[in-house]
Amino acid sequence: MAPHDPVDTFAVSSGPPDPDGRDDRFASARPAEPTIKGFTPWQLAASAVGLAFLAVSMWAILTALDEPGIGVLFLLPTLACAGATYAVSVRRRLRDGVIADLAESLAQHLGVPDASYLDIDARQWQGGWIGVPHVLNIQYPTEVDDSAPDWPGGVAEAVHQQLEHQYTIGRHNVRGHRVTLRDPTRTGGALTPEPSARVDRARDAARRALPDKVARPVPTQADLTSWLVPLGIDGTGTRVGWNLAAPQGHLLVLGRSGAGKRVLLTGIVVEAAARGWPVWIIDQRRVDLLGVRDWPNVQIVASTLDDQIVVLNQAWREMEGRVALIESGSSRSELEPLVVVIHHFREFATAVADAANRAGQGTAAASLAHDRVTDLLRHGRQVNVYVVLSMQRADDPLLRQENRDDIGAVVALGRLDSSVASVLWGSDRPTEPAEPVPGRATMQSGDAKPVLIQCYWTPDPREARRVNDEQDLYLLDALRPSVVTHPVLHVQRSRALADSPEASWRVNLNADLAEGYGAGTSGLADWSRARTSGGGSSAAASTQVETSGWSEMVMVSQLQAGSLARLDDETGWVIIEQVEPIQNDGTKLLIRWRGNDGAGSQVVSRTRAVRIRHLTDGIY
Structure with a gap:
C-alpha cells in the first residue's frame, strides 16, 4: 500500500511510509513550548479587578477619615487604569483567538496533528482595535519536510488566506525549524503582485547569493532517520533535497560532461549509505564512481558491461521478489530502501543493445536496459526500490510522458537548450538558466516550480586519498x-564467460549477486599490494597473506591484535600487531602493523571504518 499522502505540496512526508495509511512521523514529536509573550489575558483581567478593588477601598478609607476630596482624586485615575488594563486584556484575548485560528489553519497546511505542535509568536500589532501582527515567528516540528524550494512561500500564502494580509519571507532558519514573516500589506483580498522590477532585482540577488561551492554538511542524527536526501541550497540558503517518500520517489540527474553529475552522485551515494541503505551502482563510464567502491553499504559498483547487465537484471528481480513478499502478506514498511544508481543510462542502454545484437538476440533483448529501467520506475517505489538516473540530455526516449511522471525530483546541471528546457519543464520553464558553474543546477521537486540551486560538493574518496588532501579526508x-549494515556483493555466474557472445549473454542473464568478493576481484588495484610474488627476506615472507575469504567493515576501535585489515591504499592488507590509545586524545588510536612491505604505525580516528578479512580457514 502506498505511503500516507501529504496534506499539500509543501508538507511532504520525509519518513518511511506507513502501510496502514497513517502518518506516524509525529509519533515521537512533542508539542511546542510556547514563547513567553508577557501577561496572559486572564492575568491582565485579574490585575484590572485588583486595581478597581484597591481604588474603591482607598476611597472608602479616605472618606471615613473625612478626606473625600483626596479619595476622589485617588479613585478616578486608579479606576481609569483598571479600565485600560481590562481593555488590554480583552484585546489580548481577541488577538490570541486570531493566532489560535491561524495555528489551526497552519496545522492543516503543514500536516501536523494539531495546533499544539506549532508556536506562533506574533509581534508589533498595528491597525484597528485588534490589528494584524507586523512580525510572525512560526516554530514548527523537525518532522515537517521544509526542503521544497517554495515551502516558505507556501506558508506565507497560507497565512495570507487566513489573515487576509500579505507577508514576505523575512528569514527561514532550516536548522532551527523556524520561519519569520514580515511586512504585511494593509489591503485585503488577493495577493498583490510585485512590480516586475522588484521581481528582477530579487531574482538577480538570489542568483548572486548562490556560492560557487558548498561542502556537503555532515548529517545529524535527525537527518539519518529521514528519507530526505539533501542535494544543495537555493538562493535564500534553504536546503533542498530528494524526498524518497514523495508520491514519485525516483531521481533524474541531467547535465553535460563537466557539469557536476559525478560529484552530485557521489554525495547521493554517501548520504544513502549513511542512512544504512544498500546502494547498487552501474557506472557506464567505469571510473567516475570508482571512489565509492569500498564505501560502507555500497554493495557493488559494476564497471564492466557484463557486470552492469547482471546488476540491472538483479535489481529488477529484487523488485519482483519484494512484490511477491507484499502479495504474501508482508508490509511495505518492513522493506528498507534500495538505491540503484545508473550513471549515463543512454550509453549503457546502447551498449546493452549492441551486446544483444552481437549475441544474435531479438528486439526484446536489445531493449533489455530500457524495459528493466521502465519497470523499476513504474513499480519500484511501491516496494522501496528507488532509481537514480544520470543522463546527458532531457529528450531521451526513456523520458516520455508516462515515465517522466514517475520521477519525483529532477536536477538539471548547467545550461540547457531552450527546446530541451521547454520539453523538460513545460510551462514552468525557469526564466533564468543555470550559470556555467560546476554544481549549479535547476531543480524541480514534485509539482513545485523549478528553482536555481547550488549542489553540495562531496570529495571523491579515491582522489582525496591519492593527493592526501587533509581537509577532504577529514570531511569524508x-x-x-x-x-556497516550491508556486505559487499560480487557477480556470481554459473560458469565463466565464453568467447561466444550468445553464450556470454545467457550466462549474464542467469547470474546472481553473492556476498563477499569473487575470484574475479583479485585483479583490483586495491588488493595488489597484499599479493607480492617472488623472493624476499624471511621477515617479509612470514607476513605473506592470502586474501581469499569474506570481509566486512568495522570501526578502528574494533580492531584487535592479529586482525587482517586494509587501513588504506598505501599500506594495503596488513596484520595488526598492537592497538594503543593516544594520550590526552580519546578520539584517536595508534595502530602498529606489519605487512608485505615491512612494518609501520599509523594514528587513526577511532570511528573510521576499515575493512577486515576473515580467511577461509579461520586463521589470520
Missing part, C-alpha cells in the same frame, strides 16, 4: 557511516 571521515 565525518561522512563515513560508523555502522
Whole structure:
C-alpha cells in the first residue's frame, strides 16, 4: 500500500511510509513550548479587578477619615487604569483567538496533528482595535519536510488566506525549524503582485547569493532517520533535497560532461549509505564512481558491461521478489530502501543493445536496459526500490510522458537548450538558466516550480586519498557511516564467460549477486599490494597473506591484535600487531602493523571504518 499522502505540496512526508495509511512521523514529536509573550489575558483581567478593588477601598478609607476630596482624586485615575488594563486584556484575548485560528489553519497546511505542535509568536500589532501582527515567528516540528524550494512561500500564502494580509519571507532558519514573516500589506483580498522590477532585482540577488561551492554538511542524527536526501541550497540558503517518500520517489540527474553529475552522485551515494541503505551502482563510464567502491553499504559498483547487465537484471528481480513478499502478506514498511544508481543510462542502454545484437538476440533483448529501467520506475517505489538516473540530455526516449511522471525530483546541471528546457519543464520553464558553474543546477521537486540551486560538493574518496588532501579526508571521515549494515556483493555466474557472445549473454542473464568478493576481484588495484610474488627476506615472507575469504567493515576501535585489515591504499592488507590509545586524545588510536612491505604505525580516528578479512580457514 502506498505511503500516507501529504496534506499539500509543501508538507511532504520525509519518513518511511506507513502501510496502514497513517502518518506516524509525529509519533515521537512533542508539542511546542510556547514563547513567553508577557501577561496572559486572564492575568491582565485579574490585575484590572485588583486595581478597581484597591481604588474603591482607598476611597472608602479616605472618606471615613473625612478626606473625600483626596479619595476622589485617588479613585478616578486608579479606576481609569483598571479600565485600560481590562481593555488590554480583552484585546489580548481577541488577538490570541486570531493566532489560535491561524495555528489551526497552519496545522492543516503543514500536516501536523494539531495546533499544539506549532508556536506562533506574533509581534508589533498595528491597525484597528485588534490589528494584524507586523512580525510572525512560526516554530514548527523537525518532522515537517521544509526542503521544497517554495515551502516558505507556501506558508506565507497560507497565512495570507487566513489573515487576509500579505507577508514576505523575512528569514527561514532550516536548522532551527523556524520561519519569520514580515511586512504585511494593509489591503485585503488577493495577493498583490510585485512590480516586475522588484521581481528582477530579487531574482538577480538570489542568483548572486548562490556560492560557487558548498561542502556537503555532515548529517545529524535527525537527518539519518529521514528519507530526505539533501542535494544543495537555493538562493535564500534553504536546503533542498530528494524526498524518497514523495508520491514519485525516483531521481533524474541531467547535465553535460563537466557539469557536476559525478560529484552530485557521489554525495547521493554517501548520504544513502549513511542512512544504512544498500546502494547498487552501474557506472557506464567505469571510473567516475570508482571512489565509492569500498564505501560502507555500497554493495557493488559494476564497471564492466557484463557486470552492469547482471546488476540491472538483479535489481529488477529484487523488485519482483519484494512484490511477491507484499502479495504474501508482508508490509511495505518492513522493506528498507534500495538505491540503484545508473550513471549515463543512454550509453549503457546502447551498449546493452549492441551486446544483444552481437549475441544474435531479438528486439526484446536489445531493449533489455530500457524495459528493466521502465519497470523499476513504474513499480519500484511501491516496494522501496528507488532509481537514480544520470543522463546527458532531457529528450531521451526513456523520458516520455508516462515515465517522466514517475520521477519525483529532477536536477538539471548547467545550461540547457531552450527546446530541451521547454520539453523538460513545460510551462514552468525557469526564466533564468543555470550559470556555467560546476554544481549549479535547476531543480524541480514534485509539482513545485523549478528553482536555481547550488549542489553540495562531496570529495571523491579515491582522489582525496591519492593527493592526501587533509581537509577532504577529514570531511569524508565525518561522512563515513560508523555502522556497516550491508556486505559487499560480487557477480556470481554459473560458469565463466565464453568467447561466444550468445553464450556470454545467457550466462549474464542467469547470474546472481553473492556476498563477499569473487575470484574475479583479485585483479583490483586495491588488493595488489597484499599479493607480492617472488623472493624476499624471511621477515617479509612470514607476513605473506592470502586474501581469499569474506570481509566486512568495522570501526578502528574494533580492531584487535592479529586482525587482517586494509587501513588504506598505501599500506594495503596488513596484520595488526598492537592497538594503543593516544594520550590526552580519546578520539584517536595508534595502530602498529606489519605487512608485505615491512612494518609501520599509523594514528587513526577511532570511528573510521576499515575493512577486515576473515580467511577461509579461520586463521589470520
